[in-house]
Amino acid sequence: xxxxxxxxxxxxxxxxxxxxxxxxxxxxxxxxxxxxxxxxxxxxxxxxxxxxxxxxxxxxxxxxxxxxxxxxxxxxxxxxxxxxxxxxxxxxxxxxxxxxxxxxxxxxxxxxx
Amino acid sequence: xxxxxxxxxxxxxxxxxxxxxxxxxxxxxxxxxxxxxxxxxxxxxxxxxxxxxxxxxxxxxxxxxxxxxxxxxxxxxxxxxxxxxxxxxxxxxxxxxxxxxxxxxxxxxxx
Numbered sequence: 001x002x003x004x005x006x007x008x009x010x011x012x013x014x015x016x017x018x019x020x021x022x023x024x025x026x027x028x029x030x031x032x033x034x035x036x037x038x039x040x041x042x043x044x045x046x047x048x049x050x051x052x053x054x055x056x057x058x059x060x061x062x063x064x065x066x067x068x069x070x071x072x073x074x075x076x077x078x079x080x081x082x083x084x085x086x087x088x089x090x091x092x093x094x095x096x097x098x099x100x101x102x103x104x105x106x107x108x109x110x111x112x113x
Numbered sequence: 114x115x116x117x118x119x120x121x122x123x124x125x126x127x128x129x130x131x132x133x134x135x136x137x138x139x140x141x142x143x144x145x146x147x148x149x150x151x152x153x154x155x156x157x158x159x160x161x162x163x164x165x166x167x168x169x170x171x172x173x174x175x176x177x178x179x180x181x182x183x184x185x186x187x188x189x190x191x192x193x194x195x196x197x198x199x200x201x202x203x204x205x206x207x208x209x210x211x212x213x214x215x216x217x218x219x220x221x222x223x224x
Contacts, residue, residue, distance in 0.1 A: 033211075033212070042201075042214060042215070042216035042217065043157070043201065045211050045212070048211060055210070056209070056210050056211050058211075088156075090156055090157070097210070098145075098205050098206075098210050098211045098212050099144060099145040099205045099207075101147060101159050101162045102147075102159070102203075102212060103159060104149075104156040104158070104159075105156060106155070106156050107156045
C-alpha cells in the first residue's frame with residue numbers, strides 16, 4: 001500500500017508570493033490533516049479535511065487555507081508569504097479522524113527568502 | 114498548563130539498556146494516545162498507539178497508559194543506536210476534535 005505522498009519536497013519562495021502544496025493520502029483514508037513544524041514551536045495543527053469539508057482548524061491566520069477533492073487528495077495554500085512561514089509542512093492521513101493513528105508524508109520544506 | 118508535555122531531553126541511555134520516555138496530558142477526556150519517532154530531517158513515523166489503561170507491547174516497545182494520572186509512557190528495551198531520534202507523544206483532544214502533539218523528547222543511545 002502506497003504511503004502519504006507530498007509534493008513538492010522543497011520550495012524556495014520570496015516574501016509576498018503564494019504557494020500551493022499537495023498531499024495524496026493513503027488509499028481509503030478520508031481524513032487529511034496539515035501541520036507546520038518549526039524547531040521552536042514543534043508540530044502545530046493547521047487544519048483537517050474530511051469528505052471535502054474542513055472539519056477543524058488551528059490558530060493560524062487566514063493566509064493559510066486548504067481544500068480537499070473528491071478523491072481525498074488535499075492542497076494547502078499560503079498567500080502573502082512571510083519569513084516566519086519558513087517551516088516543514090506535513091500532511092497526515094487517517095481512515096476517519098482525529099482519534100485514529102495518523103500516517104505522515106515526507107513533508108514539504110518551505111524556505112522564504 | 115501545556116496540553117501535552119514531554120521532557121525535551123536529551124535523554125542519554127547506554128546501548129542495551131531500557132529507555133523510558135514520559136508524557137503527561139491535560140484533557141481528562143482524551144481516549145487515544147500515540148507515540149511517533151522522528152529522525153533528524155525526516156517526518157514522524159507512528160510506532161505505537163494505545164487506547165486502554167495498562168500496557169501494550171510490540172516487539173521492543175511497550176506503551177503504558179494511566180488515565181487516572183493522565184500519564185503515558187514509552188519503554189524501549191534493548192536500546193540500539195538506531196533508536197536515537199526524537200519521540201513525539203500525541204493525544205486526541207475530544208474538546209477540539211484534533212490530535213495534539215508534545216514537542217518531543219530527544220533520545221540518544223550511547224554505543
